[in-house]
Amino acid sequence: MTLADPAVAVTGAEPFDAAITTSGLSMRFRGGQLAVDAIDLAVPPGSVYGFLGPNGSGKTTTIRMLLGLVHPTGGSFRLLGTDSRDGLDSVLSRVGALVEGPAFYPFLSGRQNLARCDAADPTADLVTASSRIDRALDQVGLLAAADKRYRAYSLGMKQRLGIAAGLLRPRDLMVLDEPTNGLDPQGTREIRSLVKQIAADGTTVFVSSHLLAEVDQICSHVGVMSVGKLVFQGTLAELRSRGEPRILVTTADPAGAAAVLAALGLADVSAADGQVSAVLGGQAPEKVNAELVHGGVPVSGLAMVRPSLEDLFVELTGEGFNVNG
Amino acid sequence: MSTASADQISLGRPATSAAPLRHWLRLFRSEIRIIFLRPRNLALLSLLAVAPIFLGIVLKISTPPPGAGDGGGPGVFVGQIADNGVFLSLFTIYVLLPVVVPLAVAVVSGDSIAGEAGLGTLRTLLTVPAGRVRLLLTKYVSIVVFCLAAYALIAVIALVMGALLFPIGPVTLLSGNAVPLASGLARLALIVLYVVAGLAALGAIGLALSTLTQHAIAVMATILVIVIVSQILDAVSQVAAIHPYLPTHFWFSFDAFLRMPIAWSQVLHGLGSFAAWAAISCAVAIVRIRRADVTC
Numbered sequence: 001m002t003l004a005d006p007a008v009a010v011t012g013a014e015p016f017d018a019a020i021t022t023s024g025l026s027m028r029f030r031g032g033q034l035a036v037d038a039i040d041l042a043v044p045p046g047s048v049y050g051f052l053g054p055n056g057s058g059k060t061t062t063i064r065m066l067l068g069l070v071h072p073t074g075g076s077f078r079l080l081g082t083d084s085r086d087g088l089d090s091v092l093s094r095v096g097a098l099v100e101g102p103a104f105y106p107f108l109s110g111r112q113n114l115a116r117c118d119a120a121d122p123t124a125d126l127v128t129a130s131s132r133i134d135r136a137l138d139q140v141g142l143l144a145a146a147d148k149r150y151r152a153y154s155l156g157m158k159q160r161l162g163i164a165a166g167l168l169r170p171r172d173l174m175v176l177d178e179p180t181n182g183l184d185p186q187g188t189r190e191i192r193s194l195v196k197q198i199a200a201d202g203t204t205v206f207v208s209s210h211l212l213a214e215v216d217q218i219c220s221h222v223g224v225m226s227v228g229k230l231v232f233q234g235t236l237a238e239l240r241s242r243g244e245p246r247i248l249v250t251t252a253d254p255a256g257a258a259a260v261l262a263a264l265g266l267a268d269v270s271a272a273d274g275q276v277s278a279v280l281g282g283q284a285p286e287k288v289n290a291e292l293v294h295g296g297v298p299v300s301g302l303a304m305v306r307p308s309l310e311d312l313f314v315e316l317t318g319e320g321f322n323v324n325g
Numbered sequence: 326m327s328t329a330s331a332d333q334i335s336l337g338r339p340a341t342s343a344a345p346l347r348h349w350l351r352l353f354r355s356e357i358r359i360i361f362l363r364p365r366n367l368a369l370l371s372l373l374a375v376a377p378i379f380l381g382i383v384l385k386i387s388t389p390p391p392g393a394g395d396g397g398g399p400g401v402f403v404g405q406i407a408d409n410g411v412f413l414s415l416f417t418i419y420v421l422l423p424v425v426v427p428l429a430v431a432v433v434s435g436d437s438i439a440g441e442a443g444l445g446t447l448r449t450l451l452t453v454p455a456g457r458v459r460l461l462l463t464k465y466v467s468i469v470v471f472c473l474a475a476y477a478l479i480a481v482i483a484l485v486m487g488a489l490l491f492p493i494g495p496v497t498l499l500s501g502n503a504v505p506l507a508s509g510l511a512r513l514a515l516i517v518l519y520v521v522a523g524l525a526a527l528g529a530i531g532l533a534l535s536t537l538t539q540h541a542i543a544v545m546a547t548i549l550v551i552v553i554v555s556q557i558l559d560a561v562s563q564v565a566a567i568h569p570y571l572p573t574h575f576w577f578s579f580d581a582f583l584r585m586p587i588a589w590s591q592v593l594h595g596l597g598s599f600a601a602w603a604a605i606s607c608a609v610a611i612v613r614i615r616r617a618d619v620t621c
Contacts, residue, residue: 064448064618064619064620067448067451067452068451068452068454069448069451069452069618069619069620070618070619070620071616071618088454089454089456092452092453092454093453093454095452097452099448099449099452100445100448101445102449103444103445103446103447103448103449104446104449105359105444105446107362107363107364108359108362112358115355116355116358116359117449117450117453119351119352119354119355120352120355120450120453120455120460121348121453121454121455122345122348122349122352122455122456122459123348124348126344126347126348126351165449
């Protein structure tokens with residue numbers, strides 16, 4: 001992965017080469033468990049970076065370190081060009097964050113909660129506070145419910161308020177930890193379009209998720225975590241290209257088809273349910289088709305399939321404990 | 326951030342560092358709002374407000390004979406209430422000091438850091454970023470303001486009740502001298518400030534405890550245990566050597582303000598003890614919050 005040219009900061013701060021870079025970033029819990037094992041993240045400016053991994057793979061712990069909530073036990077990182085060891089307070093005001101679900105005061109309204117967040121910001125502009133708060137509420141579609149108590153919000157509204165807190169001022173980076181966790185399809189779509197909108201405004205988005213469809217639709221780059229290690233990092237296209245295309249033949253004569261494919265030298269030939277598949281390798285699909293017809297195999301369907309993102313993900317992170325029985 | 330230029334869009338204009346005080350005041354106001362809008366705290370304050378009303382009515386119904394309770398303790402005040410309503414205020418302050426008001430302080434200081442951690446709002450505030458030490462110190466000032474509000478509320482309501490139910494006039498001090506009403510009220514105000522200083526020290530202990538856990542209830546229980554154990558030890562003469570070091574030892578020294586002249590050396594002893602407890606506790610809290618990993 002190559003880093004893009006230094007991004008001009010949305011906030012008007014110094015340009016930075018990378019939104020996030022980590023080197024050997026590690027976190028060992030007091031119990032001795034290595035939750036994050038020397039990861040080297042590189043999040044290019046302007047990207048929508050999907051941070052993937054099963055639950056418990058260290059995503060949230062990594063995000064907590066990046067936001068200065070917990071102290072790394074090893075390694076270091078740079079956030080928008082600022083070294084973590086120089087203190088993060090000055091740079092965090094350029095970072096919007098939603099960590100492990102939204103957390104607000106249940107007895108305050110949405111607007112009061114945002115006012116609370118803004119009041120805590122030592123560099124926020126006092127004069128524009130109320131207009132910025134209304135604008136953020138408007139962006140996430142909560143203006144109508146602004147004076148309702150947070151307690152009465154639905155889960156989707158709570159998540160959106162969490163994102164609104166990140167939108168109180170222009171940010172160079174948004175860090176969203178599982179923003180669609182627990183949402184219905186409608187809520188998920190809302191968040192997805194919000195993320196696209198934030199990215200379109202020039203903000204780098206670092207979004208953790210375990211929902212692959214989501215990543216597929218919004219991310220330009222991905223990093224995959226598995227038991228504390230970063231097992232893949234690159235563009236979405238690079239991840240996809242890892243999967244070898246297979247040819248899938250639907251036929252009434254699976255045995256014949258399998259024989260032809262094997263004769264062509266295709267690897268991993270397998271037959272099931274009237275379908276035969278094999279790794280295509282360097283073969284052209286039309287040549288395979290011609291050979292099948294030539295071999296007298298009745299072909300009722302021929303397709304080239306790439307492994308789904310889910311297949312690639314599972315290949316990287318391992319099967320769940322009960323998938324294979 | 327220092328490169329902010331005039332052509333930046335106004336919504337994102339980073340404030341210059343010229344106004345840190347205004348930003349701090351804004352956070353402080355927000356903190357005060359959180360304390361005084363929290364339904365539980367409002368219930369506590371109502372309870373404190375009802376106490377002098379209740380005590381006033383009870384004492385009106387069963388008026389103790391003048392001169393009763395000359396032996397000392399709260400009786401000193403009770404005996405004088407029938408003659409002078411101002412003493413209802415002193416009596417209420419005295420009665421609520423051992424447990425009831427410390428409970429309110431325990432609740433607010435438990436909420437301060439531990440409660441925010443438990444609710445998850447601590448991570449929201451820290452990622453803003455509010456600044457760890459800045460947030461902590463703002464919270465401490467707010468706790469002190471809450472203590473002051475609680476005791477001012479008690480004193481004022483007790484004064485109103487005292488004026489409604491009993492005669493009001495020149496105040497006879499413990500030393501036997503009578504001072505004019507205005508002077509008596511000024512001494513009452515000093516007593517409120519002194520007691521609040523004692524509670525502020527307790528609030529600092531609560532703040533330090535609050536940085537150690539994410540369970541506000543644990544902080545509240547621990548503070549109450551500290552307050553009660555401290556008062557029990559204070560009553561055991563065999564451990565008299567440690568009495569001056571107990572956090573509650575000087576709480577009841579406010580009778581110094583009811584002497585003629587005011588026993589300032591006693592007052593200063595008390596304030597010194599409160600300041601020491603507050604300083605040590607705040608130092609622990611600062612060290613702790615700077616290092617703490619916020620994992621909830």
